[in-house]
Amino acid sequence: MTAFSLPALTLATSCPRDADVVVFGVAESSGTPVLVGVPDELDQRTAKQFGQPLLAVARGLGADAKPGSTTVLPGADGSRLIAVGLGEADVTPEQVRRAAGNGVRAAAGLNAERPLRVAICLDAVEPEVVKGAAEGALLGAYSFVKVSGREPKEAIASVTVVSSSGKPEARRAIETARTVAAAVCLARDWVNTPANVLYPETFADAARAAVKGTKIEVEVLDEKALERGGYGGLLAVGGGSSHGPRLVRFDYAPRGAKAHLALVGKGITFDTGGLNLKTSDGMYTMKSDMAGAAAVLAATRTIAQLGLKVRVTSYAAMAENMPSGTAYRPSD
The missing domain is CATH 3.40.220.10 (Leucine Aminopeptidase, subunit E, domain 1)
Structure with a gap:
C-alpha cells in the first residue's frame, strides 16, 4: 500500500x-x-x-x-x-x-x-x-x-x-x-485504496502501523476474539467474505486528561449489500463505506501527535459485506 x-x-x-x-x-x-x-x-x-x-x-x-x-x-x-x-x-x-x-x-x-x-x-x-x-x-x-x-x-x-x-x-x-x-x-x-487491497485484515494492519511511535494503545480483535466476545453483528456482516472481520480499538490516555471522548467509525471495506445485492451503480463507490473508520482512526492519531489533554477511545468495526453460502440471511 x-x-x-x-x-x-x-x-x-x-x-x-x-x-x-x-x-x-x-x-x-x-x-x-x-x-x-x-x-x-x-x-x-x-x-x-x-x-x-x-x-x-x-x-x-x-x-x-x-x-x-x-x-x-x-x-x-x-x-x-x-x-x-x-x-x-x-x-x-x-x-x-x-x-x-x-x-x-x-x-x-x-x-x-x-x-x-x-x-x-x-x-x-x-x-x-x-x-x-x-x-x-x-x-x-x-x-x-x-x-x-x-x-x-x-x-x-x-x-x-x-x-x-x-x-x-x-x-x-x-x-x-x-x-x-x-x-x-x-x-x-x-x-x-481498492477493496481488493484494503480489506479488514490489511486495514487493521495499516491502522496499527499508522500509530507506531505514538502513545496510542492498540487492540485488534480477530474472528476468534470476536466470537469469544459475542460480537455477533460484526461477525454476521463479515460472514459472507473470505476476509474475516476485525475490530480495532485505539486508546489515547494522556496524563492529566480531564475529558474522555469516544469515537466510533464504520469500516465496511466493501459493501455489496450481501444477499440483498445492490445494483452495480449503487455498489461502485462502496469501497468508501469504510470512510468513517478512516476518519476516526486518523483523528485519534492527530490528537495524540498534538499532545492534546483529552483521553480518546476509538473503535473501528471492519468487515467486508459479501454474498456467499455463509452470508447472513435477512431472517437470521
Missing part, C-alpha cells in the same frame, strides 16, 4: 525568489477588486514586464474575487502566478484555507516537467490564518498514488507559506497544519 507523501513545508517572511509558482489573493472591498498578499517586488516586476500593475494584468485575464476561482498568469523569468478568489476583503482562516488549496491544485494541474516550488502569499499574519494557509496548501497537493508498479509522479515539491509574522506561534501553527494534513491524507489514502 503506497502512501501519499506531503510536500516540504516551510514558513518565510518574504516571498522566495526561486518559487516556480506564487499564489496570491483577489478580494472584494466595497465592490472593488483588491490584491491580497502580493509583495511589492512582485507587483513591480510585473509592471516592468507587462507595462501595467499586477491587478490590471490579473483582471484582464479574468481573475476575480469569487471564492473558488483560480486564474493562471505568466510571471517573470518563466514562473507562474495564480490568482485565487477570496470573497470579501475581511477574510477568515477558512477562506484562506480553501483558497490556498485551490491555488495549489491549480499549480499541480500545470503538468510541469518537474515538481514545483509553490509560495503561498495570502497575507497570513495571525496563527490561525497561517495554519489555514499551510493546511489548505498541503491538502491541495494531495493525489492518490494508484496501486501499480509505476513510480508516482510528484507534482508539488515544496510549499512556502509567506507570513510577516516571525513569532513562535506562527511556526507552531505550521507544525499543527502539517500534522493535521498528514492525517487527512492518510484517511484519503485509505478511502481511495
Whole structure:
C-alpha cells in the first residue's frame, strides 16, 4: 500500500525568489477588486514586464474575487502566478484555507516537467490564518498514488507559506497544519485504496502501523476474539467474505486528561449489500463505506501527535459485506 507523501513545508517572511509558482489573493472591498498578499517586488516586476500593475494584468485575464476561482498568469523569468478568489476583503482562516488549496491544485494541474516550488502569499499574519494557509496548501497537493508498479509522479515539491509574522506561534501553527494534513491524507489514502487491497485484515494492519511511535494503545480483535466476545453483528456482516472481520480499538490516555471522548467509525471495506445485492451503480463507490473508520482512526492519531489533554477511545468495526453460502440471511 503506497502512501501519499506531503510536500516540504516551510514558513518565510518574504516571498522566495526561486518559487516556480506564487499564489496570491483577489478580494472584494466595497465592490472593488483588491490584491491580497502580493509583495511589492512582485507587483513591480510585473509592471516592468507587462507595462501595467499586477491587478490590471490579473483582471484582464479574468481573475476575480469569487471564492473558488483560480486564474493562471505568466510571471517573470518563466514562473507562474495564480490568482485565487477570496470573497470579501475581511477574510477568515477558512477562506484562506480553501483558497490556498485551490491555488495549489491549480499549480499541480500545470503538468510541469518537474515538481514545483509553490509560495503561498495570502497575507497570513495571525496563527490561525497561517495554519489555514499551510493546511489548505498541503491538502491541495494531495493525489492518490494508484496501486501499480509505476513510480508516482510528484507534482508539488515544496510549499512556502509567506507570513510577516516571525513569532513562535506562527511556526507552531505550521507544525499543527502539517500534522493535521498528514492525517487527512492518510484517511484519503485509505478511502481511495481498492477493496481488493484494503480489506479488514490489511486495514487493521495499516491502522496499527499508522500509530507506531505514538502513545496510542492498540487492540485488534480477530474472528476468534470476536466470537469469544459475542460480537455477533460484526461477525454476521463479515460472514459472507473470505476476509474475516476485525475490530480495532485505539486508546489515547494522556496524563492529566480531564475529558474522555469516544469515537466510533464504520469500516465496511466493501459493501455489496450481501444477499440483498445492490445494483452495480449503487455498489461502485462502496469501497468508501469504510470512510468513517478512516476518519476516526486518523483523528485519534492527530490528537495524540498534538499532545492534546483529552483521553480518546476509538473503535473501528471492519468487515467486508459479501454474498456467499455463509452470508447472513435477512431472517437470521
